[in-house]
Amino acid sequence: MSGLLLLAAALQTAPIDWDALPPLPWRAPPIVTPDMQSFVQREVKLRRCVTPKPNTLEVSVAVLVDENGAIRTTVPRAIACPSVEQYAAALAAGFARNNLLPRPGATDQWYRTTLSFTWTK
Numbered sequence: 001m002s003g004l005l006l007l008a009a010a011l012q013t014a015p016i017d018w019d020a021l022p023p024l025p026w027r028a029p030p031i032v033t034p035d036m037q038s039f040v041q042r043e044v045k046l047r048r049c050v051t052p053k054p055n056t057l058e059v060s061v062a063v064l065v066d067e068n069g070a071i072r073t074t075v076p077r078a079i080a081c082p083s084v085e086q087y088a089a090a091l092a093a094g095f096a097r098n099n100l101l102p103r104p105g106a107t108d109q110w111y112r113t114t115l116s117f118t119w120t121k
Contacts, residue, residue: 016062021112024063030095032115040084041119049081059088060114063096067107071096088115
């Protein structure tokens with residue numbers, strides 16, 4: 001297994017110090033569309049996911065960015081709603097593609113981002 005995959009596997013099994021990860025350096029902040037909100041709402045209802053606040057769910061995602069600014073992997077923070085966790089991780093990867101500020105001289109680095117989903121009843 002490559003070093004990056006080992007690191008990703010270790011990050012997925014070891015506790016992540018989410019507060020220690022720097023924020024993902026967005027060029028333009030992501031926009032969560034109404035269709036994305038609706039998908040999360042349906043999943044929360046279907047899977048009976050518990051939300052800390054009514055009609056709101058936030059998912060933190062750790063993102064590994066390589067030295068060229070490419071997304072290597074994403075790891076969602078567990079919120080006891082796996083389908084939404086994986087959806088948020090995929091969205092974060094898509095939002096970040098070609099949307100990060102340059103990092104001159106950078107090496108592989110982990111960042112964090114949080115996607116917020118809200119909906120009406």
